[in-house]
Amino acid sequence: MDFVAGAIGGVCGVAVGYPLDTVKVKIQTEPKYRGIWHCVWDTYRQERVRGFYRGLSLPVCTVSLVSSVSFGTYRHCLAHICRFRYGSPDAKPAKPDITLSGFASGLVRVFLTSPTEVAKVRLQTQTQTQQRRPSASWPSAASPMCPAPPACSAPGPKYRGPLHCLATVAREEGLRGLYKGSSALLFRDGHSFATYFLSYTILCEQLTPAGHSRPDVLGVLVAGGCAGVLAWAVATPMDVIKSRLQADGQGQRRYRGLLHCVVTSVREEGPRVLFKGLTLNCCRAFPVNMVVFVAYEAVLRLIQGLST
Template sequence: MDFVAGAIGGRTETVGVQVSTLKVRIQTEPKYAGIWHCVRDIYHRERVWGFYRGLSLPVCTVSLVSSVSFGTYRHCLAHICQFRYGSTDAKPTKADITLSGCASGLVRVFLTSPTEVAKVRLQTQTQQRRPSASWPSAVPPMYSVPSACPVPKYRGPLHCLATVAHEEGLCGLYKGSSALLLRDGHSFATYFLSYAIFCEWLTPTGHSQPDVLGVLAAGGCAGVLAWAVATPMDVIKSRLQADGQGQQRFRGLLHCVVTSVREEGLRVLFKGLALNCCRAFPVNMVVFVAYEAVLRLARDLIT
């Protein structure tokens, strides 16, 4: 049931997905002075469609990834409690929750890495707006009309995955996975631990769990804290995954960190932090409310 509840809760993560494109562009392209500069540039070049570039595959797989994340966390926590205390119903310690959350983050990397590669490649593949349909017709047919922009290398997420696998091998589909492991391992440990702590603080005296408002607040704060610790490795992950559409700049994770910090300063590791946190609060409020509601419904039906 934890896997089902996680899948249903995960569907709400599609809210505000267009923020992902802004975040990746800001993290990988130093030319942007801020969020609004990036918004204006994307709209000028690609119109509204530019904000949704590369998001079809993540949207289609978000339920599966969320199901694996929450299911792994709950099952890992149950096994730890069974091993340490002799019962799956025993109250876990903060260390137990942290370890289970970390395991959840590490497991999801095997599913999300190819999806993230395709998403980042498509999001960083910028295109100019097409010229007006009436302009080419005014040119005599004996002359060829130069294209307003080069033909995009990737035509879609599946074509992108196939192209990356052909040109870079299967390892190309897991490019940046080292940074992804570091990002999701400690961020999901923070995610589930902070959620448990906030729920404990917000539970009224005499009750075993918080009310709906408590879950909303705990989920939102947990999401913000998780992205706050995840953003530095998220920047490095995006740069490593985008580093395949031209001459390769980075030799690996450490070289990417050193080069990025040397060229742009320490603040480069926090690019996209505001966007991540602004989206994380409302999204994770709804994720945890939906997750807890499904679990509560399942318990009521069983009993």
């Protein structure tokens, strides 16, 4: 049940949050942007609405599996801990049990998400603008210098789509390229998912009406949204480093590894660079995780109702 509910909740969440995720990645990896609205306007001006959904197809195809594994791992790990410590998988877990299960959930998902994160970041950050060809019916002042129209056009984007991106990275950089930034991803997801599930559980307990075992829909919305915000507040520094390492394969490489990326980024842009995109992450996390947990809880209740 947890695997199915997690899969549906994850798809709903990515559908809501992807445009802001694109803006977040661009802010973290491209110093030219002065802020959120500058990035939004520049992306819209150059690529229109389509620019906010670059690389979406791969996350949509894989997020159900990743979210399913995340929620399923969390619940199964928690059940095993409760069985080992208290003699029953249905026993009420302690806060350290929830934290450890959430941490395990974050670690497991890294092995699935790293290649898709590489493709997503590369597609979100590659230059998409192309010069227009001169019109055949209107003479151009540059036509004597450039008789062949194709020569006047800038080369197209390096990656034509998610699968082409993955194939290109694997061919040019090998298997290590597909798992570039996975060390930062491990640090990001481990402690952020521990925070995520722990804060959701605590908030649900606080928002559950007296005499009930679960919070109502409003309680789930608030608890899910707040849990997402807290998780991203913890995860943002490593998310910045992860995005920079994964985008580094385009052109000349700047970073030799995680520590070198941290030191170089802080030296060049100050400690504030580690919190680039924090506001955007938190603004995106609240509605996304409201949707994720409401869908997750609704599917769980539906399955439980059908099975009884």
